[in-house]
Amino acid sequence: MKIEHIAIWVKDLEKMKTFYVSYFNGTSSSKYHNKDKEFESYFLTFDGGARLEIMRKSGIDKPDMDDRIGWAHIAISLGSRESVNQMTARLQNDGYKHVxxxxxxxxxxxxxxxxxxxxxxxELTV
Structure with missing residues (x-):
């Protein structure tokens, strides 16, 4: 078995696409837009074949993460401790929240x- 892709609802489709392409070398598909359903998405493909679908639809807001049942995180293997350290520092320096x-x-x-x-x-992992 192989997981084909993981999908996530987002508020700002373009900002999220730029983030995953810039920091994790994702390659983006062309935007899919269904005007009737007010739905837009991109498929992002990463080294090794993993794919993430980022989706936006009118009227869908991100639920409060407190006490939420469902996906907890995405783990991204960077290959080495040094790569984890470097990406952590890079994201922190660029203003992203360090947990x-x-x-x-x-x-x-x-x-x-x-x-x-x-x-x-x-989760940035080895």
Whole structure:
């Protein structure tokens, strides 16, 4: 089995596309726009074949993350501790919220947790 892609609702489609393309070398599809449903999306493809669909639709707001059941984070493997450290510093310097790390977790992962432009959690891992 292979997960084909993960999708996330966003408020600012262009800002989120720029973030994932700029920081994680994603390649973007052309924008899909269904005017009747007021729906727009991009598919972002990353090294190794992972894909993220970012979607926006009129009337859909991001729910409050407190006590929310569902996706908790996206983990992005950067290949080395040094890469995790460098990306953490880069995102922090560019004003993105640092949640914790870099650290070794209880289950042995080396990770740092950051927020994307809309507050979604990104685990930066080896």
């Amino acid at each position: 914790n790390g870099p650290r070794v977790t209880g289950d042995g992962y080396y990770e740092s947790v950051m927020e994307d432009p809309e507050g979604n959690l990104l």
